[in-house]
Amino acid sequence: MTVPRAxxxxxxxxxxxxxxxxxxxVTACRTALDRSCSVGLALAVNAAQAQRVTLAAAGPLAAPGEALQLDLGEGPCIQALDQHPPVLVADLHHTDTARRWPVYAERALAxxxxxxxxxPVLHGPPGTGRAGLILTVYRNRPGPLSDAQRDTAHTHAHAADLLLLTALASAEDDTTDA
Structure with missing residues (x-):
């Protein structure tokens, strides 16, 4: 689904x-999700090398969830950065998840x-180690997000991207003026 740009x-x-x-x-996104979820926002540079930095985290699961993916180089954020579409894992107990990210799944459940x-909100052509933002929603219970929750997350991810682009443009203007 494409987020309404406006x-x-x-x-x-x-x-x-x-x-x-x-x-x-990120705090506003968590509030919009009725605080039933924790929310992390990472700036990702390269999926293959797991070059990511967490920009913000809200809620008790966000910081450990972000740290695990950053440290291990595996998990939904890494896959979303590498393959582009959202990665929606409604249950980390599922056998396919354990096969896909064996260490991440075990530690995240712990x-x-x-x-x-x-x-993800990614920039650059597919397969080139695209850079972008990844907004991640963590939950302490299994089950899919509702359509409204997915829309909320998409909108906040695109808003974060606009904030980053604005900050980069502002920094560029500052160096041009100097």
């Missing part, structure tokens, strides 16, 4: 002047993470 623009504008815009946006949903 909705993402309005959302990004709401958080643009916050002292920590990424943190503010942290209390039961379901993970990664929403």
């Amino acid at each position: 909705e993402a623009v309005v959302l990004a504008a709401r958080h643009l002047n916050e002292p920590a815009p990424a943190r503010s946006l 942290c209390g993470i039961q379901a993970v949903f990664a929403f």
